[in-house]
Amino acid sequence: MLDKEGIAKRIAKEVKDGYYVNLGIGIPTLVANFVRDDIEVEFQSENGILGMGPFPLEGEEDADLINAGKQTITALPGASFFDSAMSFGMIRGQHVDLTILGAMEVAENGDIANWKIPGKMVKGMGGAMDLVASAENIIVAMMHTNKAGDSKLLKKCSLPLTGVACVTKIVTNLAVIEVTKDGFKLLERAPGVSVEEIQKATEGKLLLEGDIPEMQL
Numbered sequence: 001m002l003d004k005e006g007i008a009k010r011i012a013k014e015v016k017d018g019y020y021v022n023l024g025i026g027i028p029t030l031v032a033n034f035v036r037d038d039i040e041v042e043f044q045s046e047n048g049i050l051g052m053g054p055f056p057l058e059g060e061e062d063a064d065l066i067n068a069g070k071q072t073i074t075a076l077p078g079a080s081f082f083d084s085a086m087s088f089g090m091i092r093g094q095h096v097d098l099t100i101l102g103a104m105e106v107a108e109n110g111d112i113a114n115w116k117i118p119g120k121m122v123k124g125m126g127g128a129m130d131l132v133a134s135a136e137n138i139i140v141a142m143m144h145t146n147k148a149g150d151s152k153l154l155k156k157c158s159l160p161l162t163g164v165a166c167v168t169k170i171v172t173n174l175a176v177i178e179v180t181k182d183g184f185k186l187l188e189r190a191p192g193v194s195v196e197e198i199q200k201a202t203e204g205k206l207l208l209e210g211d212i213p214e215m216q217l
Helices: 004-012 027-033 084-092 128-134 195-201
Strands: 020-023 042-045 049-052 075-081 098-102 105-107 138-141 169-171 175-180 183-189
Touching: 004 027, 004 138, 004 169, 020 027, 027 098, 027 138, 042 084, 084 128, 098 128, 183 195
Parallel strands: 020 042, 020 098, 098 138, 138 169
Antiparallel strands: 042 049, 049 075, 169 175, 175 183
């Protein structure tokens, strides 16, 4: 079973040379720490930075350098800063190759709910609305079940949706799953996790083809 850093490490393997990547709040922000050194990747944050680096070391934080989740970050050589209009022009213009988001629920058809829990005060959907509407390659980083042990990979989302039929892949603490027109397709299982455990933790339709390999981190 993976922890949050393990999920981020596995997602980092999906990042290719030359990609422009947007990292959502939560687990996705860790991905920048694990990208291979031999490839060139530009991380974008919707508050207005292109060329975001890994988190700073303790004592080296710059309070003026933050990501969309208000965490302190670093800027790589050649990084650029701009306003929200430019940032969302990049997103809506489909200039981002990969979007990595957290989620509270994902449905078997690729619907995503990641912005509101009924009864709790939130400021709004934020940039996720634009990201899921514009991106063609969306990977979700999430825990497979909630704290009560209930599946978060569902037949149909119960929470208000952020986007419809948009998720392409999910990486959880238990598995790597591709979203297909026929449902969730199990690609890899986390170290020490059986296919049966993943089936038990998945409410939506789970497709199995051949032997399911264990993740290599």
